[in-house]
Amino acid sequence: MSSIKVAITIDSETLERVDGLVAMRVFPNRSRAIQAAVAEKLARMERSRLASECAKLDPVFEKALAEEGLGQELDAWPEY
Numbered sequence: 540m541s542s543i544k545v546a547i548t549i550d551s552e553t554l555e556r557v558d559g560l561v562a563m564r565v566f567p568n569r570s571r572a573i574q575a576a577v578a579e580k581l582a583r584m585e586r587s588r589l590a591s592e593c594a595k596l597d598p599v600f601e602k603a604l605a606e607e608g609l610g611q612e613l614d615a616w617p618e619y
Contacts, residue, residue, distance in 0.1 A: 547573070 549557075557572045566572035 554569075557569055560566050560572050561568060566575065
C-alpha cells in the first residue's frame with residue numbers, strides 16, 4: 540500500500556501526547572502514531588455501523604428465514 544503525505548492541524552496537547560508515545564517507543568514516529576489512530580477510529584466506526592444495522596433486524600423473522608425449508612433438507616442429508 541502506498542503512502543501519501545498530508546498536512547494536518549492538531550492541538551498542542553494532543554501532539555504532546557503523541558510525542559510522549561514516540562518517546563516511549565510505542566511508535567517509531569509521529570506519522571505512524573497518527574496512522575494507527577486514524578485506522579483504529581475508522582475500524583471502530585465501521586463496527587459501530589455494522590452493529591447499528593444489525594440492531595434493525597427482526598430476530599424472529601431472521602430465524603424463520605434461516606430455518607425456512609430446513610426440515611425437508613435434513614432428511615436428504617447423508618448420515619455420518
